[in-house]
Amino acid sequence: MPLVTSTEMxxxxxxxxxxxxxxxxxxxxxIQGIVEAGKECNSPLILQVSAGARKYANxxxxxxxxxxxxxxxxxxxxxxxxxxxxxxxxxxxxxDGFTSxxxxxxxxxxxxxxxxxxxxxxxxxxxGVVVEAELGQLAGIEDAVNVKAEDACFTQPDEVFEFxxxxxxxxxxxxxxxxxxxxxxxxxxKPRLRFDILEEVGKRLPGFPIVLHGASxxxxxxxxxxxxxxxxxxxxxxxxxxMLRKAASMAVCKINIDSDLRVACxxxxxxxxxxxxxxxxxxxxxxxxxAAVKEIVKHKIIDVLGSNDKA
Ligand code: G3H
Ligand code: 13P
Ligand code: ZN
Numbered sequence: 429m430p431l432v433t434s435t436e437m438x439x440x441x442x443x444x445x446x447x448x449x450x451x452x453x454x455x456x457x458x459i460q461g462i463v464e465a466g467k468e469c470n471s472p473l474i475l476q477v478s479a480g481a482r483k484y485a486n487x488x489x490x491x492x493x494x495x496x497x498x499x500x501x502x503x504x505x506x507x508x509x510x511x512x513x514x515x516x517x518x519x520x521x522x523x524d525g526f527t528s529x530x531x532x533x534x535x536x537x538x539x540x541x542x543x544x545x546x547x548x549x550x551x552x553x554x555x556g557v558v559v560e561a562e563l564g565q566l567a568g569i570e571d572a573v574n575v576k577a578e579d580a581c582f583t584q585p586d587e588v589f590e591f592x593x594x595x596x597x598x599x600x601x602x603x604x605x606x607x608x609x610x611x612x613x614x615x616x617x618k619p620r621l622r623f624d625i626l627e628e629v630g631k632r633l634p635g636f637p638i639v640l641h642g643a644s645x646x647x648x649x650x651x652x653x654x655x656x657x658x659x660x661x662x663x664x665x666x667x668x669x670x671m672l673r674k675a676a677s678m679a680v681c682k683i684n685i686d687s688d689l690r691v692a693c694x695x696x697x698x699x700x701x702x703x704x705x706x707x708x709x710x711x712x713x714x715x716x717x718x719a720a721v722k723e724i725v726k727h728k729i730i731d732v733l734g735s736n737d738k739a
């Protein structure tokens with residue numbers, strides 16, 4: 429099976445009350461860990477590539493690694509551009525064979541966001557590619573996205589109908605309290621998501637796939653391993669998994685997970701070196717990192733997303 433778009437995946441996920449995992453990929457071992465988990469769980473997958481990933485690994489390498497994932501698993505896999513900054517970034521990914529792109533124009537005014545998204549949608553749809561857009565802003569930091577907590581704002585349900593009608597986008601990322609990175613809530617702060625906003629959005633856009641960014645749970649057992657073996661990640665905390673399960677049973681069809689993979693890799697590598705100080709073959713410690721990614725992705729698919737046996 430060649431690369432697919434997310435259209436069919438989202439239709440089934442919406443009606444089935446589950447979500448598809450969108451995992452960020454930067455290197456071979458992470459891709460292998462994700463797709464081995466997907467294969468064992470018979471789950472559809474979205475492999476997503478950020479601007480930082482393209483810069484790190486070289487877009488040609490990533491494209492061929494993802495192609496290898498498709499060929500070796502036979503799973504329905506979407507190759508998605510994560511956080512496309514502008515029309516040019518989306519165009520370049522579309523021209524390069526991506527089957528899905530995100531245009532992240534949420535920091536512009538509502539009208540500008542509509543204009544930019546509309547232009548990407550026109551280019552993408554002419555080429556059979558689907559588009560994720562965003563309304564509202566998440567807090568958090570990645571290479572290309574840096575939004576201070578005070579600048580983050582929740583999605584306004586009043587805007588979603590007009591926005592999706594005018595842009596023709598295929599899915600919509602909304603801000604309900606998730607955030608990027610491994611430090612999502614302050615120590616002592618009770619994790620909270622605005623399910624009332626999600627519910628309102630669902631009412632205004634029946635059947636329309638909603639996306640959650642910044643949805644890592646930052647597993648505390650892995651954070652403890654990192655801190656035990658020389659790391660320093662005090663107060664790293666994520667979104668409770670039961671909240672993600674609830675979101676997946678509502679209108680959320682795509683859940684973005686990156687930080688959890690990073691935490692799993694780092695914990696595995698730190699532990700490996702602590703236990704085997706004599707090792708210097710990267711296959712030994714990167715092999716552990718790959719196995720850790722596989723384990724966490726299997727857990728997500730089965731216990732959080734519910735996308736197992738849906739390929
Ligand atoms: O939300 C974006 C992802 O976590 C990607 O992060 O820009 O560091 O590759 P990155
Ligand atoms: P996390 O940092 O919570 O993994 O979010 C990743 C993300 O939203 C990628 O777009
Ligand atoms: Zn994101």
